[in-house]
Amino acid sequence: MLTDNHGRPVTYLRLAVTDRCNLRCLYCMPAGGLDWVPKSELLSFEEILVLLRVASSLGITKLRLTGGEPFLRKDLMDLIRRIQKERLFPQVSITTNGTLTAPWVPELKSLGIHSVNLSADTLDAARFARMTRRAELAPVLETLDALLHVRLPARINAVIMEGKNEEDLLALAELSTRHPVGIRFIEEMPFNGSGGYQPIRWNWKVMLDKLREHFPTLEKIPDEPHSTSINFRIPGAPGTLGIIPAYTRSFCGTCNRIRITPKGMLKTCLYDEGVLDLHAMLRHGAGIAEIRSAIVQAIGHRPANGFEAETRRRNHEVGESMATIGG
Numbered sequence: 515m516l517t518d519n520h521g522r523p524v525t526y527l528r529l530a531v532t533d534r535c536n537l538r539c540l541y542c543m544p545a546g547g548l549d550w551v552p553k554s555e556l557l558s559f560e561e562i563l564v565l566l567r568v569a570s571s572l573g574i575t576k577l578r579l580t581g582g583e584p585f586l587r588k589d590l591m592d593l594i595r596r597i598q599k600e601r602l603f604p605q606v607s608i609t610t611n612g613t614l615t616a617p618w619v620p621e622l623k624s625l626g627i628h629s630v631n632l633s634a635d636t637l638d639a640a641r642f643a644r645m646t647r648r649a650e651l652a653p654v655l656e657t658l659d660a661l662l663h664v665r666l667p668a669r670i671n672a673v674i675m676e677g678k679n680e681e682d683l684l685a686l687a688e689l690s691t692r693h694p695v696g697i698r699f700i701e702e703m704p705f706n707g708s709g710g711y712q713p714i715r716w717n718w719k720v721m722l723d724k725l726r727e728h729f730p731t732l733e734k735i736p737d738e739p740h741s742t743s744i745n746f747r748i749p750g751a752p753g754t755l756g757i758i759p760a761y762t763r764s765f766c767g768t769c770n771r772i773r774i775t776p777k778g779m780l781k782t783c784l785y786d787e788g789v790l791d792l793h794a795m796l797r798h799g800a801g802i803a804e805i806r807s808a809i810v811q812a813i814g815h816r817p818a819n820g821f822e823a824e825t826r827r828r829n830h831e832v833g834e835s836m837a838t839i840g841g
């Protein structure tokens with residue numbers, strides 16, 4: 515098993531297959547979108563497969579496909595079919611905004627996908643349109659229905675933003691009393707693609723206080739090993755609630771994850787600026803053994819936490835869009 519220089523096992527890879535997106539969430543990118551990575555610089559289907567085979571051989575057991583919006587990539591389903599055919603990872607999950615996902619849900623279920631995370635910061639159509647700058651709540655809810663219908667484990671990720679969707683904390687939490695879905699509230703991070711991050715009011719503690727005030731019997735449930743969320747249940751509810759201190763970064767001590775960006779940069783911490791250019795290695799003809807040993811070496815230099823990763827940055831401050839990282 516891969517272990518980093520702080521003794522933490524590394525077993526989880528998040529791969530962003532594209533930076534492109536059909537939504538423009540306020541906390542993720544500016545209204546005009548990003549300077550999209552030229553297609554020629556995105557990892558190709560074959561390059562992704564090579565990197566995934568390497569990851570699998572290094573002992574990664576859990577893969578999450580994310581983006582940008584992964585379902586904008588035309589070859590996404592072919593990629594998933596191939597990953598599952600080769601049985602590369604015991605657990606393959608997807609994070610999606612859900613706008614294009616519903617038609618694929620039955621096949622995702624039959625391919626053995628472990629779970630799907632949907633981003634939905636509100637259940638109110640007008641607020642959804644303001645938060646994402648697109649009026650697309652209906653297809654997201656269709657995806658949720660489809661997931662529940664085929665019993666594919668579903669989670670909803672919601673970023674709570676001051677003055678934007680504060681009321682949705684409780685409305686979304688109530689959804690967990692009606693459906694077997696995990697609702698996870700995420701602290702807003704500076705990865706908004708435009709800079710200008712303000713200190714957040716809605717940190718994990720404020721969210722928890724609000725939930726406790728409204729649901730006084732809220733019960734703590736065990737957190738899975740390496741979980742980034744602190745988890746709860748409203749007694750009797752089929753679903754669960756989680757709070758992710760993504761900006762507070764209190765979970766770094768048990769972090770088991772690495773990331774590959776759409777351009778093929780390896781990140782050993784969400785807050786680093788990319789530590790190894792895997793795409794360049796592939797294009798310069800590096801073999802599997804060379805790529806494997808470069809990854810092992812990078813994991814041997816992992817920062818202890820997100821704060822250390824931030825101070826190690828050379829090129830720019832934290833502020834790139836989450837769509838270029840993979841969330």
Ligand code: SAM
Nearest residue numbers: 541542581582610611633671702703705836841
């Ligand atoms: N487009 C897909 C989606 O929205 O689920 C996958 C990619 S998105 C970058 C992955 C996750 O990152 C989403 O759950 C989104 O809410 C979260 N995210 C994006 N920007 C964020 C930010 N600035 N702070 C906290 N979470 C953020």
Ligand code: SF4
Nearest residue numbers: 535537539542582611
């Ligand atoms: Fe797109 Fe996801 Fe970013 Fe929203 S959070 S703009 S859906 S990549």
